[in-house]
Amino acid sequence: MTDLPILAIIYGAGIVLQLGLLLFLLRRYDTFQQTLTTQFQQLHMDLQQAQQTSQQTIYEKIAQGQLTTQQLITETVQRQMTDVREQMNHSFKQHAGSLSAHLQTLTEEIRNHLHSLTQQVNHRLTEGFEKTSSTFTDVIQRLTIIDEAQKKITELSSHVVSLQDVLADKRSRGAFGEVQLSTLIANMIPAHHYSMQYTLSNQKRADCILFLPEPTGNVVIDAKFPLETYQKLMNTEASSAEKKSLQQQFRQDLQKHIKDIAEKYIIPNETADGAVMFIPAEAIFAEIHANYPEIITLSQRLKVWLVSPSTLMAVLTTARAVLKDDITRKQVHIIQKHLQALADDFQRFEKRMDKLSKHIDLAHQDATEVNTSAKKITQRFQKIESVEIGLEDKSLA
Numbered sequence: 001m002t003d004l005p006i007l008a009i010i011y012g013a014g015i016v017l018q019l020g021l022l023l024f025l026l027r028r029y030d031t032f033q034q035t036l037t038t039q040f041q042q043l044h045m046d047l048q049q050a051q052q053t054s055q056q057t058i059y060e061k062i063a064q065g066q067l068t069t070q071q072l073i074t075e076t077v078q079r080q081m082t083d084v085r086e087q088m089n090h091s092f093k094q095h096a097g098s099l100s101a102h103l104q105t106l107t108e109e110i111r112n113h114l115h116s117l118t119q120q121v122n123h124r125l126t127e128g129f130e131k132t133s134s135t136f137t138d139v140i141q142r143l144t145i146i147d148e149a150q151k152k153i154t155e156l157s158s159h160v161v162s163l164q165d166v167l168a169d170k171r172s173r174g175a176f177g178e179v180q181l182s183t184l185i186a187n188m189i190p191a192h193h194y195s196m197q198y199t200l201s202n203q204k205r206a207d208c209i210l211f212l213p214e215p216t217g218n219v220v221i222d223a224k225f226p227l228e229t230y231q232k233l234m235n236t237e238a239s240s241a242e243k244k245s246l247q248q249q250f251r252q253d254l255q256k257h258i259k260d261i262a263e264k265y266i267i268p269n270e271t272a273d274g275a276v277m278f279i280p281a282e283a284i285f286a287e288i289h290a291n292y293p294e295i296i297t298l299s300q301r302l303k304v305w306l307v308s309p310s311t312l313m314a315v316l317t318t319a320r321a322v323l324k325d326d327i328t329r330k331q332v333h334i335i336q337k338h339l340q341a342l343a344d345d346f347q348r349f350e351k352r353m354d355k356l357s358k359h360i361d362l363a364h365q366d367a368t369e370v371n372t373s374a375k376k377i378t379q380r381f382q383k384i385e386s387v388e389i390g391l392e393d394k395s396l397a
Contacts, residue, residue: 177223177280178207184309185210185221188316193323200271204264207278209271210319213326217272219319220265225279226253230287247291254288254295262302274303276315282308 178196185194185208198209200220208221233246258277265275277299279285285308288295299306307315 177225180280181223181278219272221276221278222261223278229253258299258304261304276305279308
């Protein structure tokens with residue numbers, strides 16, 4: 001029984017000891033936890049600081065690497081730029097030299113061309129100035145002549161009467177037509193092939209006659225055209241009835257004049273079978289053809305050909321061709337004679353040419369033979385020379 005209290009005390013002491021140990025452990029745990037928390041916080045702070053330090057170190061290294069890389073890139077770029085600059089300078093120097101030579105050549109060519117062009121321009125300008133001066137001189141001379149002519153015209157105008165007054169009578173009108181006709185014929189027909197104021201076998205005097213060969217024969221040209229009625233007809237003050245009456249009168253005058261020409265100037269075995277009526281104005285000629293067809297029919301029936309100054313030129317040109325053909329035809333026998341003589345001369349020339357050709361062939365043959373002989377002689381001399389050379393060589397040996 002005495003052992004039970006002791007056990008209880010021991011048990012109680014053990015419990016107290018355990019509780020104390022538990023409290024100690026709890027306290028140690030709190031301390032450890034605090035220490036652990038503190039260490040953890042310190043470790044966290046150290047880690048943050050280490051991280052910051054590492055980041056800063058990394059940033060510094062990156063920055064240093066970037067700086068180094070940038071420096072390397074800059075140096076490389078500068079080196080390459082220096083090389084490129086040197087190459088460009090070298091190339092520029094080469095091109096500058098070549099370009100300078102080309103520019104100098106081009107400048108010289110341009111200078112030569114400009115010099116040549118300047119000479120041509122100066123020559124052209126000199127010629128132009130000379131021609132202009134000559135032209136101005138000619139113009140001044142012509143103006144002087146024109147002034148003198150104008151003065152003469154002014155002087156003559158005070159003495160000239162109107163053409164209507166001059167041609168007041170038939171004789172004056174006939175003289176006007178004859179002068180115009182004479183001028184036209186003199187410019188186209190040789191003098192011995194026409195005659196003015198020619199008297200025919202019937203004692204009628206023709207204003208002009210053309211002496212043409214057969215079968216055409218001698219052609220009479222009349223120049224006395226009835227102008228009086230036509231001048232009245234062209235008067236604008238005449239009334240319609242007066243104009244109609246004048247037209248009828250003009251028609252009758254033309255018919256009478258055509259019949260008179262046919263009766264007077266168409267003579268068998270002396271003149272041609274037709275005659276020519278010369279109308280001195282183109283306007284009258286056109287008026288007759290436009291408004292008086294019966295006059296044209298009458299003239300064709302009576303073989304009286306109406307001509308104006310322009311159509312007369314065609315007639316005279318034809319007459320001149322006829323005369324030329326007649327002269328040529330008359331000279332045909334002479335031409336034939338000369339052609340025959342030319343043929344004989346050509347035959348003799350052909351024979352002599354054949355003989356000359358034969359002589360040339362013989363001469364060529366002889367020359368060939370002489371050339372052959374000359375070659376043989378030359379070969380003989382060459383052989384002789386070769387023999388002498390051979391003998392000399394033997395004697396020297």
